[in-house]
Amino acid sequence: MIYLPLLSFILSFKLTRFIINKFRDVKFGYDLHKKDKVRVPEMCGLAPVLSSSLFISILNPIYSVVILSTSIIGVLDDIAKLSPKEKMFLLFILAIIIGLAFYKLEGLSLTLLIILIFLYPIFSNLTNMLAGFNGLEAGLAFLSSFFLSIIFLLSNNFNAFLITLTFSTSYLAFLxxxxxxxxxxxxxxxTLPIGAFLVSIAIVNKALTYLFIIMLPYFIDASLKYISAGVMSRDQHKPTVLGEDNRLYYKGGYLSLPRLILKYKPMNEKDIVLTIWLIEVIFGLLSILIKVFS
Structure with missing residues (x-):
């Protein structure tokens, strides 16, 4: 089974290329942080979703259901533009169904069932919010799931390690x-399936504390947005300002983790993404250190 992460990487890579060609003129968005507004195919996240769920189903099909069903809500959002309330409601209903499946089939305790139902829509939305820059979402998905897989490896939970690593490599290929x-x-x-998958496997395998540490950048970002703007609608998600020097600037409006960094140090898009990746690496390594010395 050790080959599954590699197969997931290969299939995700090939599927992404296929979807790009199919969606190029059908479903696309504009790259807002470029001087020339380039059209980029959207919904290409279906590639890592399909590839990871296929191979994860060999190890535990419930996690494949988690990934696919949450992605379906994402498809509805991509096409129909759901409101924040509509999206959270659908995620909450799905959380109940998924939680009951783990309760019946995996022997999840009632306490953990309640925690899963509560956190499922929250974590799913967290990984959907810290976004908007080239490579940011996919890079964070790879890093957060990779560090969680190391936590499982250190816990001698080889099955959870393989499942999480298989998920991780699919997003690495997409990156x-x-x-x-x-x-x-x-x-x-x-983006929605990332948080849903991570919180599900962390709760079932009793690694939630480590996941909280790994995902602290997401919590910081969401907290800044909520404190500065409350619950924002889609049309309030305005891009940061691209200067003539090709650096991004914060010029007021709501705060987020990227905007907070740009407020004090304007930088180009690649550098702001690398900075946030580095922050994620720091928290991921911190989780591993705590695991090793606990």
């Missing part, structure tokens, strides 16, 4: 096309 300058956007169908 090749999503990195600057992006040739593919993940869409909500690719």
């Amino acid at each position: 090749y096309f999503n990195k600057y300058p992006a040739k593919a956007f993940p869409g909500d169908c690719g």
